[in-house]
Amino acid sequence: xxxxxxxxxxxxxxxxxxxxxxxxxxxxxxxxxxxxxxxxxxxxxxxxxxxxxxxxxxxxxxxxxxxxxxxxxxxxxxxxxxxxxxxxxxxxxxxxxxxxxxxxxxxxxxxxxxxxxxxxxxxxxxxxxxxxxxxxxxxxxxxxxxxxxxxxxxxxxxxxxxxxxxxxxxxxxxxxxxx
Numbered sequence: 001x002x003x004x005x006x007x008x009x010x011x012x013x014x015x016x017x018x019x020x021x022x023x024x025x026x027x028x029x030x031x032x033x034x035x036x037x038x039x040x041x042x043x044x045x046x047x048x049x050x051x052x053x054x055x056x057x058x059x060x061x062x063x064x065x066x067x068x069x070x071x072x073x074x075x076x077x078x079x080x081x082x083x084x085x086x087x088x089x090x091x092x093x094x095x096x097x098x099x100x101x102x103x104x105x106x107x108x109x110x111x112x113x114x115x116x117x118x119x120x121x122x123x124x125x126x127x128x129x130x131x132x133x134x135x136x137x138x139x140x141x142x143x144x145x146x147x148x149x150x151x152x153x154x155x156x157x158x159x160x161x162x163x164x165x166x167x168x169x170x171x172x173x174x175x176x177x178x179x
Contacts, residue, residue, distance in 0.1 A: 123170050131165055
């Protein structure tokens with residue numbers, strides 16, 4: 001049964017308010033996950049499109065949809081990461097005479113901050129799933145430990161220990177990357 005016109009207008013207004021409240025945080029989270037402004041814009045757009053389509057399934061934590069949105073953007077970023085890895089592997093199989101150097105990549109490589117961010121993000125992708133989720137929500141997403149614990153369905157102490165283990169692993173992984 002379709003909602004009445006009045007219900008549809010109310011639903012749209014509610015979604016618009018939620019979008020306005022969280023779009024900046026979602027974009028920032030997407031940027032921290034990808035290290036790319038354009039990818040962050042694409043991921044933020046896709047996140048809110050997913051939220052609109054799945055608004056009936058959306059879960060809130062302490063009345064906020066932000067943790068659910070962070071989970072969606074993290075899943076979309078992982079899919080994007082896997083897709084880009086497949087694309088790069090396909091490009092590497094091309095004969096050298098078909099390759100053209102990309103000026104944008106050369107400029108991006110010169111930016112020290114972006115390079116360090118990519119190293120850390122790659123290291124985060126190598127973490128075990130439970131630790132990676134805790135890092136993405138609390139350290140990259142700046143979500144509180146209690147909110148992350150509720151979203152993940154575990155105790156706060158579990159989230160804290162996952163973050164602690166993840167930090168130790170990340171130190172090692174980042175050091176190995178610099179060597």
